[in-house]
Amino acid sequence: MTVIRTVASTRSTNEDMLGLAAQGEPEGVWLRAVEQTAGRGRQGRAWLSAPGNLFTSTIIRLRPGDPTAATLGFVAAIALAEVVSLWTGRAPLTVKWPNDVMIDGAKLSGILLERSGDAVILGIGVNLVTAVDISDRAIASLAPYGAPDAALFLEELAAAFARWLGRWRGEGLGPIRARWLEWAHPKGTALVANLPDGESVPGLFDGLDGDGALILRLADGTSRVIHAADIFLI
Template identity: 35%
Template sequence: MERDLALIELLADGHIHSGEAIAGHLGITRAAVWKALRKTTDAFDLPLQSVRGRGYRLEAPLELLRAERLLAGLSDAGRQRLAALELHPRIDSTNAFLMRAALAGAPSGTACLAERQTAGRGRRGRAWISPFGANLYLSLLWRYPLAPAALGGLSLAAGAVVAEVLSASGAEGLSLKWPNDILWRGRKLAGLLLEVAGESQGPSYLVVGLGINFSMVASQGRAIDQPWVALDEILSGPPVGRNALAATLLDALLDALERFGREGLTPFLGGWRSFDAFLGEPVRLLLGDRAIEGRHAGVADDGSLLLDTADGRRVFQAGEVSLRPIAAA
């Protein structure tokens, strides 16, 4: 692993590196360079280019995550709220890591980021495609004196905050799909996975996991079973650094989780509704093996989904909204 990471560190700039330079960097013979390159790039699914007579480079440069840059990007209040920062080159799942850490007593405000997830998870048990260095995989642990049932609205609060950060970073035309998918023109840009545990009457703890398609290319996302888009494709302004965006998101989520404990969902509802582009649209709500059709009527003050059906307006606390045309769903 150490040699793999040393090689990735060298190649991350996207420049051409000669076989001789690579051999010297890794402390191996010139003859062993090609084998080392293939082993590392195959293991980490990194597209490699060979330039005849000159050397090797990655197909696209990588901005690797750096703890010092993340910490420098936080506000003073964010640094006070952050209890611990975990950075991993490879991990099963940032959410799973923090759920285990929570059981072991990790403090509120522990964050985990990874370059790659081998078992990333989305909602309803789906896999979250997690190529090395191409996206953001971020999870944050927070503890509350509240019962787990009181934290249901947090998915909307987190979604609204993430959408606001991405919009301020130059991603125009974003929308939120209940409860917490972030879309751009119907294509998935980001998603959140919230996991809650604790005593029935409190206290409880929550891990909010965020995955953002940052600079993923088509070959890396071919296993995704829905339309998707990467952030670098849609920015209207200058490029956004991966560390800078991660720090801004972490800062905003730390603030939101603390504020939710004091004020609940109310301060975040306006933000969520401002990104709800599907009001009045026909949708299908998937509840296990059942599908309920109706028109999206917004969200209630507790974050529940409002759906106008043939039987009148109904309220739902769970399920997944499908935006595909009902006739084709």
């Protein structure tokens, strides 16, 4: 059962949900903040919060036999892309590994997974109204397409996520991987992967392996499998 709660202001919806998960909060609860004062993204980055944008988190309770928890990012990206397309149409949208939803190559959203015991906290931020500036990448918002109300957008998103979570849990990663690839930029797209150790690996997008890792085709014709990196379109 999906339940959506809204608070006027909080530091971080993910932070709040981690606390609620420790108290036994069940799967299916979403928390939306009208204002978020200390949001965070991947690798400890700050997620800047502008009025009217979406700041939300939910809990997934892992069960025996579930696919790898990290692949929930693909589930979230698919659900988010499908909902965004209700406003934009399909043409301008792509997903970039692992879970960025892009409009005409500019980043629209952020997705953060954090785990505590059997609970995975999924945090999602979407630029509905304002494209908050980030120095190293192009940023988009839904404003040019008629920015939706955050509460309405979240209702659609929660329903889409529940559908895809059911497939992830019932059918495994295969259908999720296939759907993600349908949304992805074409094979052969030039990318650079900035690895956690500081190495930069340029290559061409060559799909995903069976576990969802990124495959880059290198200049010498070999392939490299990337498990963790910041990915930039060239």
